[in-house]
Amino acid sequence: MSIMKNFLNVILILCVCLNWCFTEGAEEKESGKVDSYTFQVSSLFPSSSSSCTPSSKASNKKSSLRVVHMHGACSHLSSNKDARLDHDEILRRDQARVKSIHSKLLKNNADGVSKAKSTELPAKDGSTLDSANYIVTVGIGTPEHDISLVFDTGSDLTWTQCQPCLGSCYSQQEPIFNPSLSSSYHNVSCSSPMCGNHPSCNSVTSCRYRIRYGDGSATIGVLAKEKFTLTNSDVLEDVYFGCGENNTGLFNGAAGILGLGRGKLSIPSQTTTTYNNIFSYCLPSSASNTGHLTFGSAGISESVKYTPISSFPSSSLYGIDIVGIRVGDKELEITPTSFSTDGAIIDSGTVITRLPTKVYAEMSSVFKEKMSSYKTTSGRSILDTCYDFTGLATVTIPTIAFTFSGGTVVKLDGIGILYQITQSQVCLAFAGDDDILAIFGNVQQTTLEIVYDVAGGRVGFAPNGCS
Known part of the structure; x- marks a missing residue:
């Protein structure tokens, strides 16, 4: 009887522990504190299937x-x-x-x-x-x-x-x-x-x-x-x-x-x-x-978070103010003057997000540090932080989140962090350039619901906009 009682106590303690661990993870995920994504390498590339989702x-x-x-x-x-x-x-x-x-x-x-x-x-x-x-x-x-x-x-x-x-x-x-x-x-x-x-x-x-x-x-x-x-x-x-x-x-x-x-x-x-x-x-x-x-406004997600439209770059383009960027658990050293020269815009037609050279250099450095266990490879055109995932079934990459004025935090979807050329050349989908203003491009916008409330002078973001 004593052995059975002790066994039951161990099971009870184990269950409590497991429940605490899973709950902790769920709460952490819900609060947005998860600082990495793990996914199948095959999911980065087009499917050979002829089906449409x-x-x-x-x-x-x-x-x-x-x-x-x-x-x-x-x-x-x-x-x-x-x-x-x-x-x-x-x-x-x-x-x-x-x-x-x-x-x-x-x-x-x-x-x-x-x-x-x-x-x-x-x-x-x-x-x-x-x-x-x-x-x-x-x-x-x-x-x-x-x-x-x-x-x-x-x-x-x-x-x-x-x-x-x-x-x-x-x-x-x-x-x-x-x-x-x-x-x-x-x-x-x-x-x-x-x-x-x-x-x-x-x-x-x-x-x-x-x-x-x-x-x-x-x-x-x-x-x-x-x-x-x-x-x-x-x-x-x-x-x-x-x-x-x-x-x-x-x-x-x-x-x-x-x-x-x-x-x-x-x-x-x-x-x-x-x-x-x-x-x-x-x-x-x-x-x-x-x-x-x-x-129109019908069907817009209730979870959309808005940031004001800035008219500084142009009265025609959609200006936004980037006040923070986090790579995994690391906040980049962004100051009030980091984006002050030209500001920033969000643009549906620009593919790769452009950042001031100093900001991008720190992002790339932190990303490389957190990806140190993966094989690097040569860059491609404007992309210089690239990896060879040949032979790997899964990879784990750090999350990237942008903070816009008003305190709006937008965590990028995992697919919005990488630019996939081949399995042997997958690159960080960002580039540095001091000759232009910062641009939040369409790779980073992937799967997000992006809301342009022009009358209200604001742009909104919500996750899982397509499904």
Whole structure:
């Protein structure tokens, strides 16, 4: 009896101990104190499966459309499901975009001409198009003509290629929009307040626009109005957009740009009375998953934490204030002057997050220290902290969390910390650069719900935005 009693006591103590340990771990995880992620190396790379996993968040919304990868398992447009990424080209174009943003700030020249509803568009990860941006499909004109557009928080004017191409048009996947076949299309006159004092108005009656991007690509055409169909129940009349007649560059099969900036010609600004100048999105974790782009406030997570929009970098871009960064359990030495030169923005079109050189150097150093048990390898383009995971089933990496003004702490998803080139070259998805402002890029935004409450002057973040 005594032996049995002692045995039961040992079991009781063991159970109490195990319960305490698991509870401690759960409480630590819940409080956000976990300082590392452990995951399967295979989860970093595209699956060979042809199955598509839809976003449950988007699927549960009345006006939801799927977010699909152009060449992924979810796409109905792709003719080549095995299209390979050209990472050098992605990173080269990313750097060109960053320089373009910097140039725009120097010239102080934003894109454009010199109870609310909610709806969703399909956001498609275009990274296999060598751009690593995300696209949405919308209907334009009457009858409706579907086009895929790169959605971009760094641009204001929405534009698409139009027939006839008076100069040149690049190759796109869908047929080019022909305004002469649409009964709802009409040009905007030079006298329109939306046109401004454009030089070409001295010789023509229609307002014209010209946009040139950092990589040398450009679009030139007429400013027009047209009907845009987002979903069957969400149709926008008389939307200002650019009808591109002379377009050059590599837009990777997309028909143009959907502008989500803060300027007067952006879609959020034009639809203020309908959607209260609020939109949100979740960028999918892989080509086999979907995400969503949502206009309006319906369905926004209750766990969203907001930080004020700073207008310091530009009245068109979405400025944010980074006040802290934590790598694992280590807080980086960030002072009030660390980001003071140019500030910071959040941008859907920039791939790799850019940080001031000194801040990035400390981040890289701490990350390397915590990854000292893994084999390092050579860098790639702007990425210099890289590892060889060949032969490994799992890896453990330190968490990375950003603190924004107002005390908002955003812990990155594990997939938002690394940039995967091959299993023998997986890199920290950050770069240092003192020649530009800091940019919170789209790799870091992956799987987060990002909310742009423009009317409220704030940007919000919540975890698990796609599922």
